[in-house]
Amino acid sequence: MKKVLIGVALVFFLLNLTGTAIAAGAEIWAKKCALCHGKDGKGTTPMCQKLKCRDLTNPKVQEAFTDDQAAKGINEGVKDSSGKIVMPPFKEKLTAEEVKEIVKFLRTLKGK
Numbered sequence: 001m002k003k004v005l006i007g008v009a010l011v012f013f014l015l016n017l018t019g020t021a022i023a024a025g026a027e028i029w030a031k032k033c034a035l036c037h038g039k040d041g042k043g044t045t046p047m048c049q050k051l052k053c054r055d056l057t058n059p060k061v062q063e064a065f066t067d068d069q070a071a072k073g074i075n076e077g078v079k080d081s082s083g084k085i086v087m088p089p090f091k092e093k094l095t096a097e098e099v100k101e102i103v104k105f106l107r108t109l110k111g112k
C-alpha cells in the first residue's frame, strides 16, 4: 500500500513539474512576447500587423519550425527577407531554461 502511495505521489510530482514549466513559459510570454504576437499568439496586434507575423496558433505555421529553430529565433532574433530585424533577440534577457519553457508553452497554442 505504501509503495502505491509513493508511486501516486511521484506521478503527481512529475505532472506538477511540467505544469510549472508551462506556467512559467506563459508568464514570460505575457510579459515579453504578447506585445507583438498577442496573448493568444495569433499575431493580430497592431505591432504584428505592421511586422507581418504569422499566426502561431496555426498548425501549419507551428510545423514550419522545429523546437530548436524556435529557440534560435527567440535567442538570436528574426529577420525578414530583406535582412531587417523584425523580432529582437532575447538571448540577453532570458536564460536557456526560460527559452525552453516558452517553446513548450508555444506548442500549447497550436490549433487554438
Ligand code: HEC
Binding pocket: 029, 032, 033, 034, 035, 036, 037, 047, 051, 052, 053, 054, 055, 065, 069, 070, 073, 074, 078, 086, 087, 088, 090, 102, 106
Ligand atoms: C517586436 C515584436 C516581437 C516581439 C516582442 C516578439 N516577436 Fe516573435 N516574431 C516577430 C516577428 C515580426 C516574427 C517574424 C514573422 C513570423 O514568423 O511570424 C516573429 C517570429 C517568431 C517565431 C517564429 C520563428 C521562426 O523560426 O520562424 C517565434 C517562435 C517567435 N517569434 C516567438 C516569440 C517569443 C517566444 C517572443 C517573446 C520572448 C517573441 N516572439 C517576441 C515579432 C516579435
